[in-house]
Amino acid sequence: KAGVTQTPRYLIKTRGQQVTLSCSPISGHRSVSWYQQTPGQGLQFLFEYFSETQRNKGNFPGRFSGRQFSNSRSEMNVSTLELGDSALYLCASSLGSQAGPLNEQFFGPGTRLTVL
Amino acid sequence: KNEVEQSPQNLTAQEGEFITINCSYSVGISALHWLQQHPGGGIVSLFMLSSGKKKHGRLIATINIQEKHSSLHITASHPRDSAVYICAVRFDRGSTLGRLYFGRGTQLTVWP
Numbered sequence: 164k165a166g167v168t169q170t171p172r173y174l175i176k177t178r179g180q181q182v183t184l185s186c187s188p189i190s191g192h193r194s195v196s197w198y199q200q201t202p203g204q205g206l207q208f209l210f211e212y213f214s215e216t217q218r219n220k221g222n223f224p225g226r227f228s229g230r231q232f233s234n235s236r237s238e239m240n241v242s243t244l245e246l247g248d249s250a251l252y253l254c255a256s257s258l259g260s261q262a263g264p265l266n267e268q269f270f271g272p273g274t275r276l277t278v279l
Numbered sequence: 280k281n282e283v284e285q286s287p288q289n290l291t292a293q294e295g296e297f298i299t300i301n302c303s304y305s306v307g308i309s310a311l312h313w314l315q316q317h318p319g320g321g322i323v324s325l326f327m328l329s330s331g332k333k334k335h336g337r338l339i340a341t342i343n344i345q346e347k348h349s350s351l352h353i354t355a356s357h358p359r360d361s362a363v364y365i366c367a368v369r370f371d372r373g374s375t376l377g378r379l380y381f382g383r384g385t386q387l388t389v390w391p
Contacts, residue, residue: 196379200320206365206381219378251320268312268379270322 165190167256167271175277181242184274188235188256194218195237196268197229200251209252212237213259241276249278282306285366285382292389298353300385302366305347309371312379313340313351316363325351325364356389363387 168187176182188195197209208221212231229239235256241248253273257266282305292298302311313325326333326340328349333340337356342349353360366382 198379205383206367208378208380211378221378253320253322255322267324267327269324270314273320273322275320 167254167269169252169254169271169274171274172272173275173277175279176244177279178244178246180244181240182244182276183238183240184252184254184276186237186239186254186256186271188237188254189269192256192258192269193235194257194259194266195231195235196255196257197237197239198253198255199223200253200273201247201249206253209239244278246278249276251275282370283366283368283380283382285385287385288383290385290387292356292387294357294389294391296356296389298356298360298387298389300351300364300366300387302349302351302368302382303347304368304380307371308347308368310369311342311349312367312369313349314365314367316365316384318362322365353387356387358389358391361388 170185186195194213196211198206199209200206210217210229211219215231226242231237251273253270255268255270257268259266284303286301310329312327314322315325316322328342337354339352363384363386365384367379369379
């Protein structure tokens with residue numbers, strides 16, 4: 164079974180631009196969660212999508228948004244990029260929603276975004 | 280303030296040594312995860328537990344719900360165990376239900 168894939172793996176953007184990252188979950192998984200990892204703040208939860216619905220959202224500004232398609236693939240978008248958005252963005256998939264019974268998360272390799 | 284505290288922040292060991300990494304959290308949880316992150320960023324889920332103890336090969340994870348504390352042990356450590364180990368918890372109530380909160384990680388280096 165193929166693992167979680169994320170594209171692109173590396174991205175360089177300039178301040179003010181917008182960016183879209185993609186995540187393809189493990190086949191059969193319906194939940195996709197997104198995380199931001201920076202040296203200063205560590206890993207932080209962005210949002211979770213389950214069956215095309217946003218189930219949970221972290222404490223990030225509205226510039227960070229996402230969506231999930233009917234095939235469970237998910238995208239996250241960051242508009243008006245700031246230098247502080249430079250980070251490793253990870254997605255993880257699981258069979259069920261995070262709020263439900265125990266569900267192991269499988270992480271993708273991440274997209275490293277650099278904002279200049 | 281981070282609701283999940285890990286210690287130590289950095290750990291250096293000689294090959295073969297017994298390793299312990301600790302994680303404590305502030306309120307009730309529904310699940311605790313131990314994750315391993317290698318250079319380059321890839322994260323692997325090692326354990327997910329809500330009570331007791333789990334073992335996988337040389338790795339053992341324990342959790343004490345009353346004391347709000349978990350430990351990850353590595354027996355007979357090996358240089359390939361060198362990685363960042365991250366504790367993450369899922370709180371069991373309120374608006375944070377379902378979200379994962381992460382510790383800052385423990386950088387483990389095992390020398391041959």
